Amino acid sequence: MPDKQGKNKALIIGAGTGGLLAAAALSPYFKTVQVVEKDSLPLSPAVRKGVGQAAHLHSLLLGGLQILERFLPGIADDLRRAGSKTLRAGLDQQIHEYGVWLPERDLGFEILAQSRYLLEHVIRDRVARLANVVIDDQWRIEQLILSTGKTVVGAVGGRDSNDTEELLADLVVDCSGRAGKFVRQLSNFFPDMDRVDEIQSNIVYASAFVDKPPALAGQRENILIIAEPGASAGGALIDIEGNRWCVSLHGRNGVVPPTDPEAWKSFARSLPADRIYQRLTQAEYIHPVSVYKKPLSIWRRFDLMTDFPGGYFPLGDVITSVNPTFGQGMTLGFGHAVALFEAFAAGGSDEIIQKHYLKAAADWSQKAWRVCAAYDSSFKGDELSRQKNFQILRSLSLKKQNEAIADPEVHKRLFRQAQMINQ
Template identity: 40%
Template sequence: MMSLESNSNEIRPHVLGDRVVVLGAGIGGCFAAAALSKYFQSVLVLDKDELPDGPLSRRGVGQGLHIHGLLRRPFDIACKLLPGFEDDLRRAGGIKLQLGEQSFFHDAGAWHPKRDLGVAVYAQSRPLLEHVLRSRVAGLANVTFQDRTRVEDYIIHDGRIVAVGLQSDKQNEVVDADLVIDSTGRAGAIVDRLARLGYSDLESVELGVQISYTSAYFTRPAVPGKLPSGYVVRSNPPKTRSGVLWPIEGDKWVISLSGRFSDFPPADDEGFREFARSLEDPIVHEAIERESRVTPFVRFNIPRIYWRRFDRMSRFPDRLIPLGDTVAGFNPVYGQGMAVASLQVEELQATLAAHAAVGRPLDGISSEVLPRIAAATEAAWSMTEPVDLVFEKTTGARPQGFAERIAFAGAVRRAIVADDELHRAWARVANLIEDPSALVEILGRSESAKMSAAADGR
């Protein structure tokens, strides 16, 4: 069992409690542990899996061998929480890609123009990203990781979570906590646990998207003098097939194909190759033909995406904070899952900092934080929801203004061909650096300029 013990007995500055327990040692749990380490004497991170010592896949991350990108905003949050994180990731094999020059998007039937968009991201496998992040967090003096440990119960007293019941190595134990973070994700049992305890009025927004991914690693020979690049060929509705060709460490490609509504990519060489041939650009298919597959195919099915509105419940246990996929499960193609977890952690950290600044106790923290987590989630949900709902077979309510939002997205896509300022803003919005209102402002100026030019020409 992996158990990295704390090396510090000294009192932390701005301490708000003795112990915070983080359930889940994935990306969201690691972000949370790093942020909370400043405010608690100790941080205990629990996970049901056996946590590997290196960049290896693990059982509890079913999507772990598919493409995983960390958008720029959450990457910056990681670097702020863990100074030196970027250097560690690069040394471990992460590949820096400049959007627009080394990372290319094909949608609406064409490639985006090639130009420097002013945003850089890193390309690497999910196991490598998680390993580097977890190693940095484990190096914090007051953080302990404990694996092969299942959470059996929340222990609630007077409306507040005070402990968690655990099972590890066939032993049961109870661990007291001043704050509990549930980052157990899609497979977590938070909904059932809350219902058993009488917290049962949870609303959930759900969209039936019926997406399936098939991925494998392929060889990627280095080309002298040529920088690695990544390619995303998105579906062009009503067509449902997509493909991604993405460089990762070890001179490999990860190639992922996806489809919807039973039109799923096969997990055999011939079927995989023919599915890729049907994409709107041949670049993914050409790579499959040229390179050699070096791992088995893996599949991951996503029947639905969801947003659990814990913030709207009439009652909720105080000092319990759900984060990441425990709150919202996104379509992975947009890279929003890990990103939203980091934004939620940022909101939690800001709330705790305000408490610590004035010595305010943690009582009532859940009612403060849950609306802020919902607000952080809403920005990403609002951007990606229309892209799933544009398919007629997607089930779920279309939001007010849905047609207008689709039309606006189409207008932006057409305009970025000639408008480099708008294109750069699109990249910043997609990476959660800037609010979508920036696109409205820039597109509005561009349209006004065109109208004025047309008027002057009459």
């Protein structure tokens, strides 16, 4: 490939929520920000092929909403107008963990609940209005362009594999997802690219949109029932637009939720508490069930590499993809966008900006990884090891829960931590 450089342009691969927010974060620093997406992007909110988990439950943590507001002021109001539901933290949220429901208490915060595809649609609409951002769909990137100095200077792609072109840029932000297509390409030149921390999640979750009964039309809630070793099933229910719930049931270590709607509903009875099952028995209609498997949580340790390709900025699931139980994924990607913005705000040489970003992105990843690693460890190993890990984690969790029950300020602090607020 030729050793060329773009002119004050950022190229972002992937128009998911992370890629879109990366575009907003970079727009103050580049004359042009081009976002390319292999899918055809729908004109209205809809599931799309390139987002394998789009039909599953996604939590927009309050920390994530705060980041969205930072880059796209007023987007919370846009979401409400589009149909997002407002939930009162501590009252409309119901969390069951290790045999205990957290107390119903007004924590003074509001969260927004909606489908994954409605959220992406509203973000995309706002980002598309930025004067220097261009979003091109149905554009498949085949490979990155690497200069003789081992700097990424663009990508090769097109709408037709027989008619490709070079998209040159000053930097490339890789938001292509956890599979790491371009990481694999770069690993041919940078051996440390395959340095990965892994945790076995062994989780299978099955989700469906559910029409609410008229009697519950005005009731808004988010129920989270966390799986426990020995009862390896959990689930979550959340109100979304269109008078529906999005419900996700999951199993671990060989426990697999069924896809037949009636059998899926019955599976909800195996959860450590029956509140989700009780809601499903009142459902007007259960839409087709979608299944997603996540055997591993991964963290690619780009921050530890001594030889890293210049001009390349991985983001979101390309860096860290964690167990979805705690709903951290989208907010983690937004945190990486904050790291990107702040690295360019701090300035310096291209190398300094990149190092600043990779370190700050790793700090965000570490916060999510700690939660994921602690929880997933209780399901690892033989039965004796699992029970030992489970008892340790259960003891710590019950201590926190008892403190939260007794002290509203502790409850509020735990909520802020879970919602990744003010990281």
